[in-house]
Amino acid sequence: MNVQNQVKAVQNGVNTEALLGARAALADMPAAAQFTWRATCEWVDGTHSRSVVKGFFGLGEEQSHTKSFTVESDHPPQFAAADNGPTPIEIVLSALASCLTGGVAAVAQHRGIQLHAVTAKVEGDMDIAGVLGIDADVRNGFSAVRVSFDIDADATADEIAALVAQSQKRSAVFDIVTNPTNVSVSVA
Amino acid sequence: MKKTTTVIIGAGHSGLAMSRALEARGIDHLVLERGQPGNSWRTERWDSLSLLTPNWMNGLSGRPYAGTDPDGYMTVGAFVRAFDAWDAPVMTGTTVLSVTGSAGNFRVQTDQGLILCDTVVIATGACALPRLPAFADALPGAVRQMTPITYRNPADLPEGGVLVVGASASGLQIARELALAGRRTVLAVGNHLRLPRDYRGADILRWMDRVGVFDLPFDQVDDLERVRRTPSLPLIGTPTRETLDLNALQAIGVEIAGRLAAVNDGKALFSGSLANLCTAADLKLNRLLDTIDTWIARTGANAAPPERHVPTRLPGSPRLSLDLRTEGIRTVIWATGYRPDHRWLHLPVFDRKGRIRHDGGVVADGLCVMGLPYLRSRHSTHIAGAAADAAALADHLNRSLADAA
Structure with missing residues (x-):
């Protein structure tokens, strides 16, 4: 049980009441909890591409961000590319870090822990012999991913470790990266 | 009538x-x-x-x-x-x-x-009834599937290795018995708890009982759904008062892997989240031991000195897949809970x-x-x-x- 948030007013910018309210409401309306996330990616030139995200489906109907967002991706000159943006791999690492960091803030708010600063450093190891087709025994993706958090908060070291542990347990991108998913790709 | x-x-x-x-x-x-x-x-x-x-x-x-x-x-x-x-x-x-x-x-x-x-x-x-994941159906037909309800003893199983799925009391106890019988045993570890058999000179359950962790009535629990899903207590009752945790199992040769996430093409695929689940179990154990220590200090109860357990040991790079056929795994035991x-x-x-x-x-x-x-x-x-x-x-x-x- 958690009573700290009833006695301490912490401000991490997370609306815990709204999230808990949504959780309670969605527990009784499983259909409304079915979301579909989308991105549309267009090739620009070379390995340069531009993805746009705007609409998504959830709460039983079409939804939309307040505006559209653009994510550009390319490769650096070491890959003979024009470097118009981060590699898709780095976008995945950024997504993992953002998901875990947002989770730390949400869990801290729920547990009544005031955060002052949170930094996540993410590294993914990759043997590019896989993507280059040099060695069929090497997988394309990461051989290991490491996330290192530096957290300044009004909490003990064990409480901070527990925040980070709980954030992983509830993270979508952590699940996406650590578990297999069936992916179907079709041509219209 | x-x-x-x-x-x-x-x-x-x-x-x-x-x-x-x-x-x-x-x-x-x-x-x-x-x-x-x-x-x-x-x-x-x-x-x-x-x-x-x-x-x-x-x-x-x-x-x-x-x-x-x-x-x-x-x-x-x-x-x-x-x-x-x-x-x-x-x-x-x-x-x-x-x-x-x-x-x-x-x-x-x-x-x-x-x-x-x-x-x-x-x-x-x-x-x-056993609670099985939907992908149990995807296991190759040559692999014998059992649950703690149907498992009797190691000699009952086909020759060869065993994948035990689930690290609560049943899965831990069965993995231990199989390893001691000389079977190659891989244990898939999902969300789990960790407890020592004894702490400060008494059974851990004696302390939990005295401290009152069993007492909170259901109508005062703030997330009843969650506590009703809490895994069973990961303990075993032996004459030597053994502690049954992942370190003890690895010491007798059990290999631990992450949560079983899918079965694909005869391969068991494990989640890469093992380290976090072990960290979470270690942290939760230490919070319980802190609670017991505080209670002992307050009440002056007779107790041996406090101790802390070494963190759960992890394989350098826990396996992410297991080809059941080529690795000689002939049995899967679903210790994935009951209903x-x-x-x-x-x-x-x-x-x-x-x-x-x-x-x-x-x-x-x-x-x-x-x-x-x-x-x-x-x-x-x-x-x-x-x-x-x-x-x-x-x-x-x-x-x-x-x-x-």
Whole structure:
């Protein structure tokens, strides 16, 4: 049980009441909890591409961000590319870090822990012999991913470790990266 | 056709505790039992199993443990003998086919005929059916699949390696037994807990009981759904008071991997989240030990010095897949949890996931359920805890009967 948030007013910018309210409401309306996330990616030139995200489906109907967002991706000159943006791999690492960091803030708010600063450093190891087709025994993706958090908060070291542990347990991108998913790709 | 006031379905420790509670209130009743009293304990447990709770926690209602070893662990065989000496109005060999109706007018159809009654108590247990992941169907046909309900002993299994899925009490205990029998054993570890058998000179359950961690009533828990899903206590009852954790299992050769996430093309695929689940279990253990230390310091209780356990050891790079055929894995044991079997209850009392809805064991007027996790408190899971739940629910039934009269 958690009573700290009833006695301490912490401000991490997370609306815990709204999230808990949504959780309670969605527990009784499983259909409304079915979301579909989308991105549309267009090739620009070379390995340069531009993805746009705007609409998504959830709460039983079409939804939309307040505006559209653009994510550009390319490769650096070491890959003979024009470097118009981060590699898709780095976008995945950024997504993992953002998901875990947002989770730390949400869990801290729920547990009544005031955060002052949170930094996540993410590294993914990759043997590019896989993507280059040099060695069929090497997988394309990461051989290991490491996330290192530096957290300044009004909490003990064990409480901070527990925040980070709980954030992983509830993270979508952590699940996406650590578990297999069936992916179907079709041509219209 | 028979008539009685209350029908209790199931003559396990819960059903018999309810029988005593009704007897004490002068309520006429019958206990229906598909086999013999203590049937699941007799027929659905593996050969070597001992209770993981010490003897003082295992007294049947009205028969507290009176032996000379309150801190020991009895075998299931010894425990079952306690049922033999029970005198309760039990109809053995009676299988319930359906329950319909409402308070004052329940119809219990059995293979021995119809029984009419005013109130019903469901005491068929929380572990009647194994809970399997959907991808169990994707396992190659050559792999034998078992559950802790069907597993008996290592010699029962086909030659070769074994994948045990689940690291709660059943999975840990079975993995230990298989490794000690010389089987290559891989254990898939999902969300789990970690506990030492003893702490500061006493059984960990003795401290948890004294500190009061079992006591919080269900109506004061802020996330009841979550605590009802808490894995079973990861303990084993052995004469040497062994601690059964992932470090102990790895020391006898068990390989640990992450949560089993999928079976694809004859390969078991494991989640890469093992490190976090082990960290979470270690942190939770240390919070419990902190709570116990604080309680000991406050009360001045007699105790050995505090200690902390080394963190759960992880393989350098836990495996992410296991090709069952090429790695010689011939058996998969699904220790992935259990669920009750209430399929004969033909009443609209289930949630969308098919779980019976209840408020501290009260399902509806005149209808109660017992023996489910955190039914009324954590004691509800313990054998001796059935007596308090039975008393509270018998009071409900008494009121229901009085209202109808």
